[in-house]
Amino acid sequence: MAVFLYQVGEKMGLIEVQDLYYKYNDSEEWVLNGINLDIKDGEFLVIVGHNGSGKSTLAKMLNGLLVPNQGTVDVNGDKTSDRDKIWDIRQQVGMVFQNPDNQLVANIVEEDIAFGPENLGLESSEIRKRVDNSLKAVAMEEFKRYAPHNLSGGQKQRVAIAGVLAMQPKCLVLDEPTAMLDPVGRKSVMDAIQKLNKGLGMTIVHITHFMTEAIQADRIIVMEEGKIVLEGTPRDIFSQVDKIKEYHLDVPQVTELAFKLHQQGLKISPDIFDIDRLVNKLCYLK
Numbered sequence: 210m211a212v213f214l215y216q217v218g219e220k221m222g223l224i225e226v227q228d229l230y231y232k233y234n235d236s237e238e239w240v241l242n243g244i245n246l247d248i249k250d251g252e253f254l255v256i257v258g259h260n261g262s263g264k265s266t267l268a269k270m271l272n273g274l275l276v277p278n279q280g281t282v283d284v285n286g287d288k289t290s291d292r293d294k295i296w297d298i299r300q301q302v303g304m305v306f307q308n309p310d311n312q313l314v315a316n317i318v319e320e321d322i323a324f325g326p327e328n329l330g331l332e333s334s335e336i337r338k339r340v341d342n343s344l345k346a347v348a349m350e351e352f353k354r355y356a357p358h359n360l361s362g363g364q365k366q367r368v369a370i371a372g373v374l375a376m377q378p379k380c381l382v383l384d385e386p387t388a389m390l391d392p393v394g395r396k397s398v399m400d401a402i403q404k405l406n407k408g409l410g411m412t413i414v415h416i417t418h419f420m421t422e423a424i425q426a427d428r429i430i431v432m433e434e435g436k437i438v439l440e441g442t443p444r445d446i447f448s449q450v451d452k453i454k455e456y457h458l459d460v461p462q463v464t465e466l467a468f469k470l471h472q473q474g475l476k477i478s479p480d481i482f483d484i485d486r487l488v489n490k491l492c493y494l495k
């Protein structure tokens with residue numbers, strides 16, 4: 210398979226979305242309405258946006274589950290509209306959805322993770338290696354003989370992620386993987402995602418409604434009515450508190466507090482999203 214990566218800034222481009230338009234069969238309106246987006250190799254990208262803004266539809270474009278009506282999506286130089294390449298593309302871009310129960314197929318954790326590699330027809334030693342490495346990557350090694358239904362929501366989601374990792378993708382697209390979890394489960398899943406990105410250099414595209422998760426990104430895009438309306442680092446995005454609210458999104462509570470203190474005339478920068486930093490600023494305020 211010919212693999213090339215195109216240069217974008219310092220990192221290499223992995224996925225390129227150009228002039229993308231999409232509507233579902235019975236819809237009059239474009240659900241994706243002219244999207245342009247480069248996703249770099251090793252990047253942690255978060256997508257946020259109001260309900261129905263097109264986030265999940267865009268996610269499904271990134272590994273060819275849906276293909277554009279107009280425009281293109283390239284993964285490592287292959288177009289998702291090229292059906293001969295779709296298998297390669299799906300292996301390179303793995304998807305994780307909201308409900309892990311819909312993704313777990315076997316009665317034992319390690320069998321579930323072996324399912325994908327078995328379907329690739331790999332040697333059993335290679336399958337064993339992939340299962341062990343994938344479980345280790347999400348800190349679930351000790352649960353390999355468990356039945357998935359005996360795991361917590363966060364543990365199940367980490368097993369679902371491990372199942373995708375066993376296919377050795379370059380990029381993970383996670384569509385609200387923490388939406389059904391309690392705070393402990395959410396943190397365990399976010400820790401695993403961070404480790405994959407920072408430790409193993411995996412490209413992450415993470416869709417979420419939780420702004421505390423969005424601030425962990427390298428870059429955030431904000432979607433509204435099928436368009437990208439804001440794009441930048443967490444600091445760029447959350448320093449625009451009024452604009453974020455216009456798009457019916459929350460800002461992290463600590464940022465809102467800093468913003469209101471700033472509006473009241475205190476010498477506090479309005480773009481703080483870290484509690485310790487705000488405490489520090491308040492303590493040293495003259």
Ligand SMILES: Nc1ncnc2c1ncn2[C@@H]1O[C@H](COP(=O)(O)OP(=O)(O)OP(=O)(O)O)[C@@H](O)[C@H]1O
Pocket residue numbers: 233234236240258259260261262263264265266267
């Ligand atoms: N299979 C489908 N058939 C027809 N319309 C659809 C389908 N899936 C989504 N839509 C519509 O497309 C629009 C965008 O939906 P999408 O799920 O991509 O948004 P979203 O930003 O992910 O929303 P949410 O945050 O609620 O998950 C919505 O108006 C939705 O009703």
